[in-house]
Amino acid sequence: MNEIKLDIMKAAQFLNTDAVTALEPEVKKAHESLENGTCPGNDFLGWLHLPSSITPEILADIKATAQTLRENCEAIVVAGIGGSYLGARAVIECLKNNFEELTPRILFAGNNISEDYLSELTAYLKTRKFGIINISKSGTTTETALAFRLLRSQCEEQRGKEEARKVIVAVTDAKKGAARVTADKEGYKSYVIPDNVGGRFSVLTPVGLLPIACAGFDIEELVRGAQDMEKLCQTAPYTENPAEQYAAIRNLLYRAGKNIEILANYQPKLHYVNEWWKQLYGESEGKDNKGIFPATVDLTTDLHSMGQWIQEGERNIFETVVSVEKSKYTVLFPHDEENLDGLNFLEGKRVDEVNKMAELGTQLAHVDGGVPNIRISVPELTEYYIGQLLYFFEVACGISGNLLGVNPFNQPGVESYKKNMFALLNKPGYEAESKAIRERLNK
Numbered sequence: 001m002n003e004i005k006l007d008i009m010k011a012a013q014f015l016n017t018d019a020v021t022a023l024e025p026e027v028k029k030a031h032e033s034l035e036n037g038t039c040p041g042n043d044f045l046g047w048l049h050l051p052s053s054i055t056p057e058i059l060a061d062i063k064a065t066a067q068t069l070r071e072n073c074e075a076i077v078v079a080g081i082g083g084s085y086l087g088a089r090a091v092i093e094c095l096k097n098n099f100e101e102l103t104p105r106i107l108f109a110g111n112n113i114s115e116d117y118l119s120e121l122t123a124y125l126k127t128r129k130f131g132i133i134n135i136s137k138s139g140t141t142t143e144t145a146l147a148f149r150l151l152r153s154q155c156e157e158q159r160g161k162e163e164a165r166k167v168i169v170a171v172t173d174a175k176k177g178a179a180r181v182t183a184d185k186e187g188y189k190s191y192v193i194p195d196n197v198g199g200r201f202s203v204l205t206p207v208g209l210l211p212i213a214c215a216g217f218d219i220e221e222l223v224r225g226a227q228d229m230e231k232l233c234q235t236a237p238y239t240e241n242p243a244e245q246y247a248a249i250r251n252l253l254y255r256a257g258k259n260i261e262i263l264a265n266y267q268p269k270l271h272y273v274n275e276w277w278k279q280l281y282g283e284s285e286g287k288d289n290k291g292i293f294p295a296t297v298d299l300t301t302d303l304h305s306m307g308q309w310i311q312e313g314e315r316n317i318f319e320t321v322v323s324v325e326k327s328k329y330t331v332l333f334p335h336d337e338e339n340l341d342g343l344n345f346l347e348g349k350r351v352d353e354v355n356k357m358a359e360l361g362t363q364l365a366h367v368d369g370g371v372p373n374i375r376i377s378v379p380e381l382t383e384y385y386i387g388q389l390l391y392f393f394e395v396a397c398g399i400s401g402n403l404l405g406v407n408p409f410n411q412p413g414v415e416s417y418k419k420n421m422f423a424l425l426n427k428p429g430y431e432a433e434s435k436a437i438r439e440r441l442n443k
């Protein structure tokens, strides 16, 4: 099998010579505790062998639902936030043309509380036949619930209640939450997010697979890539196990004082993979006053904004570059008679070759500047390799969180802002909190 490859040489050189080798027993233990289900948060390990549990029947059912939506909609709005949003968007953005709109158009909502966003979205949809995929594990998330309320009533108004039923799908908990109750009451087609799969690990459940299928991409190939990576991560020895090696090197760097990891790409299509990765690692590791801060850049774009900081700022960072080996198309550097920019020496070269030299030059400069560099190379941006990449990051995250000594599968800190927001908005049941927060603000 051809696969994504990890190169940690230019990061390991910042550590003692045998540091990575010496960590093997610890990493193996961290990985085994995932596999044996003995790690903290072990009631959330449903994602670990999810790829191999996906049957052709499950995929056929998702594809049939996607087909109904595709046939009946000019736009499909995917309502969700965090783990109920980023995975689908990451895959779709990787695979779609940078400029051409998909047919039907895939739009995202429920990931902010912006009045203008919702106003412009509902106005845009007024003249269009649209459907909705309402995704929320808890079924109670404010952003998503708000968008769904607006969109559902608009959809029913535009199509009539009966027709609307055919193009509204829920992906949510098996039993509880508003999304489940509404779906059951209205008879919407619905999918279950298993209890033991946390949002940020749910891209290979219908949370990700349904929107990706609606966008017209090949979910079989995506799952096949994840399945192959599942096998590799389970069986490969330490030195050849990308998940174990990535978990090892980032924890060693963290222990050496590098507490910020910058995920970088050289393809704009990977922007939302960065966003997905940030949630995966941020919510999994940032707790108990510990954790690497996950930051992201799009290059070469951000070399012209963040490049200075990375090159010469505080030396507490390391960089992980996701590099795509093969471009889909060919564009050659053009000739210019006047050569005012002095770039005719590049004439006839593939633009991708120039991009790769920018990447190599940057890697060497950053390493010279004291930034350890990890490189993940992805053969091509296809469903198969994206499936590999996402699953690789998930397993590595589980191992890494265990190495760090946290529960990688909870996110208790996320509730604090919600509590304050509900207190400020006088949510019934929050009377004491409302009183306390008002007193605090009036001091």
Ligand SMILES: O=P(O)(O)OC[C@H]1O[C@H](O)[C@H](O)[C@@H](O)[C@@H]1O
Binding pocket: 081, 082, 083, 084, 135, 136, 137, 138, 139, 140, 141, 144, 199, 200, 283, 411, 414
């Ligand atoms: O799927 P939902 O229950 O709506 O949750 C959506 C997201 O919001 C929460 O606040 C959590 O921080 C995320 O881990 C979760 O993915």
